[in-house]
C-alpha cells in the first residue's frame with residue numbers, strides 16, 4: 001500500500017519525491033530504492049536501526065506497547081490457549097487450523113521425526129564435548145545432502161515438505177547432540193507422543209530403564225516454544241531471508257540462521273544469562289555487577305536485558321517469569337537460588353536510572369534458562385531449545401520470501417572509508 005510521497009531536497013537543490021508505504025498496522029516506510037539512481041547517495045543505517053527490509057504478514061511487534069502478534073493473534077492468548085504445533089500451523093499457513101487440519105498436520109510432523117540413519121554417523125565424528133549449537137548447524141546444513149530430490153524452491157510441495165522436515169527433525173537432531181555430550185546412546189523418536197513429550201524422552205530416556213515424562217515439563221517446553229516461535233526481522237530470521245534470497249536450498253538457509261542465533265547478543269543470551277548468574281553468585285554481588293554493566297569502559301552487559309525493539313517490557317519475559325514460578329513449584333523446588341537471584345537482579349536493575357533511562361528490561365532470554373535448568377537441560381543446550389522454537393518462524397519467513405513474485409537477492413551497499421585508489425609498490429621498494 002502506498003500513501004502520499006515524502007519530499008527530499010538534496011544539498012545541490014535537487015528535489016525528489018519518495019513514496020511512503022503503509023502496512024496494516026505500525027510505522028510507515030519511506031521507499032528509498034530510487035535514492036541512489038536519482039541523487040547518487042545511499043541511505044546509511046548500521047545495524048538497521050530504522051530500516052524495513054521487506055513486507056511481511058507473519059508477525060507484528062509494537063516495541064513501545066509490548067505487543068507481539070502472530071498472524072494477528074496476541075502471543076498472550078496463544079500462550080494461554082494454543083499449542084506449539086497449532087502455532088506452527090498458524091505461522092506457516094496464516095490461519096488457525098480446523099480440528100481436521102490440526103490432526104493431519106500433527107500426524108504429518110510425526111511422520112518426519114526420524115533422521116536418515118546416515119546422519120547419525122555425523123555424531124560419531126564430533127568431539128564428545130562439541131557445543132550442541134555447532135552440531136545443530138552442521139547436521140541441519142547436511143540435510144541438503146540428503147533431501148536434494150525435494151529442494152526445488154519454486155515447487156510448493158517441496159516448500160511444504162521442507163517445512164515439515166525442519167519442524168519434525170530439529171528435536172531429534174538436538175537430542176542426538178545432547179546424547180553425544182553425555183555419552184549416552186541415541187534415543188529414537190516415539191510417534192505416539194506429543195511434540196514436547198517426544199523431545200523429553202529423546203533427551204532423557206535411557207535403554208536401561210523406563211522414563212516417565214513429566215507433564216509439567218512438557219507443558220513448560222510447549223509454552224517456551226510458542227514464545228520463541230517468531231519475532232519478525234530479528235538477526236537470525238533476517239539471516240535466513242538474506243541467505244535464501246540467493247536461491248540456495250532452504251536447509252542451508254536455516255543452517256545460516258542457526259549460526260546467527262548462536263551469538264550472545266541474540267539467542268546465545270539465554271546461555272549467557274545462566275553463566276552471568278553463576279558469576280554473580282549471590283544477591284550481595286548484584287550492585288557490583290549492575291555498576292559493571294553501567295561502566296562504558298567495562299564490556300560486561302547484563303545478559304537477558306535490553307532489546308532492539310522492546311523499549312518497554314518484553315511480553316514473553318512476563319509470561320516466562322510466571323511459568324518459572326509454576327515449574328519450580330510443581331517440581332517441589334523450594335531451593336531456587338538462581339531464580340531468586342534473577343528476581344532480585346531484575347528488581348535492582350529496574351530501580352536503577354541507567355536501565356530505566358535506556359529502557360533496558362528483561363527480554364525473552366532472561367528467565368527461559370531458569371526453566372530449562374529446572375527441567376534438567378544443561379546450559380549448553382539452551383540456545384538449541386531456542387532454535388527448536390524459532391525453526392518454524394525461520395521456515396515461515398523463508399517461504400514468504402521465496403514466494404514473493406517481486407523478490408530479489410538481498411545485496412546492501414556500504415559507506416566506503418578505506419584508501420582511495422593507489423598503485424602497487426614492488427616489494428623491493430617497500
Ligand code: SDX
Nearest residue numbers: 231234265266267269293301302303304305306307308358
Ligand atoms: C534476542 O531482535 C529480536 O527480536 C531478538 C529476540 C528474538 O526473539 O529474536 O528478541 C531474541 O536476541 C533478545 C536479546 C538477547 N540479548 C541479550 O540479552 C544481550 C544483552 N543485550 C544487549 O546486548 C542489547 O540490549 C541488545 C543486543 C539486545 C540490543 O542492542 P541494541 O538495540 O543495538 O542496543 P544498544 O546495544 O545500542 O544499547 C543501547 C544502549 C547502549 O548504551 P549507549 O551506547 O546508548 O550509552 O543501552 C546499553 C548500551 O550500552 N545497553 C546495555 C545493555 N543493553 C544495552 N547496557 C547494559 N546491559 C545491557 N544488557
